[in-house]
Amino acid sequence: xxxxxxxxxxxxxxxxxxxxxxxxxxxxxxxxxxxxxxxxxxxxxxxxxxxxxxxxxxxxxxxxxxxxxxxxxxxxxxxxxxxxxxxxxxxxxxxxxxxxxxxxxxxxxxxxxxxxxxxxxxxxxxxxxxxxxxxx
Amino acid sequence: xxxxxxxxxxxxxxxxxxxxxxxxxxxxxxxxxxxxxxxxxxxxxxxxxxxxxxxxxxxxxxxxxxxxxxxxxxxxxxxxxxxxxxxxxxxxxxxxxxxxxxxxxxxxxxxxxxxxxxxxxxxxxxxxxxxxxxxx
Numbered sequence: 001x002x003x004x005x006x007x008x009x010x011x012x013x014x015x016x017x018x019x020x021x022x023x024x025x026x027x028x029x030x031x032x033x034x035x036x037x038x039x040x041x042x043x044x045x046x047x048x049x050x051x052x053x054x055x056x057x058x059x060x061x062x063x064x065x066x067x068x069x070x071x072x073x074x075x076x077x078x079x080x081x082x083x084x085x086x087x088x089x090x091x092x093x094x095x096x097x098x099x100x101x102x103x104x105x106x107x108x109x110x111x112x113x114x115x116x117x118x119x120x121x122x123x124x125x126x127x128x129x130x131x132x133x134x135x136x
Numbered sequence: 137x138x139x140x141x142x143x144x145x146x147x148x149x150x151x152x153x154x155x156x157x158x159x160x161x162x163x164x165x166x167x168x169x170x171x172x173x174x175x176x177x178x179x180x181x182x183x184x185x186x187x188x189x190x191x192x193x194x195x196x197x198x199x200x201x202x203x204x205x206x207x208x209x210x211x212x213x214x215x216x217x218x219x220x221x222x223x224x225x226x227x228x229x230x231x232x233x234x235x236x237x238x239x240x241x242x243x244x245x246x247x248x249x250x251x252x253x254x255x256x257x258x259x260x261x262x263x264x265x266x267x268x269x270x271x272x
Contacts, residue, residue: 017171022214024173027163035153037160041177045215048179078158079181 008055008087009039015093016042019127021049036070041080048080049126051095055087060112068098068109083126084109086116094120144191144223145175151229152178155263157185172206177216184216185262187231191223196248204234204245219262220245222252230256 009025016023023042038050052071054061063084075082083095094116101109111120145161152159159178174186188207190197199220211218219231230252237245247256 013171020213022172022210024160024171024177025163027161035149035160036158041160043184043214043216045213048184048215074158077156077181078179079184080179 009053011087012040012051012053012085012093013042015123016040016049016127019123020044021047021127036073038071038074038080038082040085041078043080044127047127048078050075050078050080050082051085052083053085053087054111055089057089059088060110061086061088062104063101063109063111065108068101072098081126083121084111086111086120088113088116091117093123095123095126096120145189147223148176148187148189148221148229149178151259152176152185152263155259156180157183157263172209174207174210174216174218176221177214179216180263183263184214186211186214186216186218187221188219189221189223190247191225193225195224196246197222197224198240199237199245199247201244204237208234217262219257220247222247222256224249224252227253229259231259231262232256 013023013025021042021044023040026037026039039053040051042049050071052067054063071082082098084101086094086096096111096116096119100119101111102115104110149159149161157178157180159176162173162175175189176187178185186207188199188203190199207218218234220237222230222232232247232252236255237247238251240246
């Protein structure tokens with residue numbers, strides 16, 4: 001886990017607590033246990049969120065196929081809604097549903113800022129359990 | 137966190153995965169974030185468990201008042217059933233509901249083996265969401 005990743009994860013965990021969720025980061029040694037753990041897990045008694053966090057100073061992020069498979073497995077068993085939480089430097093958090101990720105030729109996943117700010121959701125949307133489209 | 141505690145926590149996490157739950161340990165640096173995190177958090181889409189783990193080679197465990205306050209706070213916000221998971225050496229896991237903990241004179245909590253094996257629940261009981269009394 002990169003140091004930058006940790007900072008962003010802590011920021012997200014703090015935002016979730018401030019928004020009335022109880023939130024926990026996965027242990028840094030999570031990989032050692034070979035369990036498919038999300039970076040951040042949160043709940044507010046109604047809504048459960050499992051989030052794979054990626055931060056970057058560039059205009060795109062890559063996510064390994066295995067990370068997404070793990071996120072799906074964990075979320076299905078636990079009972080949580082999975083998201084990729086994308087933090088592009090100097091931009092607000094965006095949360096991308098797994099079906100909206102761009103699949104690369106090598107069968108991994110890619111999110112650029114255009115995708116993140118078109119199909120992605122903002123923080124209020126994922127904690128409210130609602131989508132912008134429901135307000136129309 | 138003691139090394140013994142970690143071993144027992146990993147054992148419990150493994151048992152939960154084997155029983156069809158997705159389970160996660162709190163990060164070792166959890167205390168540093170000042171968040172009230174349980175040692176183990178697990179869910180199976182129906183049932184969510186927040187567990188404070190205590191293991192001992194003696195015949196009793198003590199739990200600080202603050203740990204229990206934190207466990208209650210986390211569980212109420214997250215939406216999980218809180219337990220103290222007690223592992224007495226060479227005995228099976230027992231899970232004690234918070235209202236069944238013995239309150240000490242100093243307003244902390246104590247569980248001895250008698251209490252753990254009378255009022256406490258076994259692993260099957262907490263994952264089934266049922267109590268022995270319901271089978272009678």
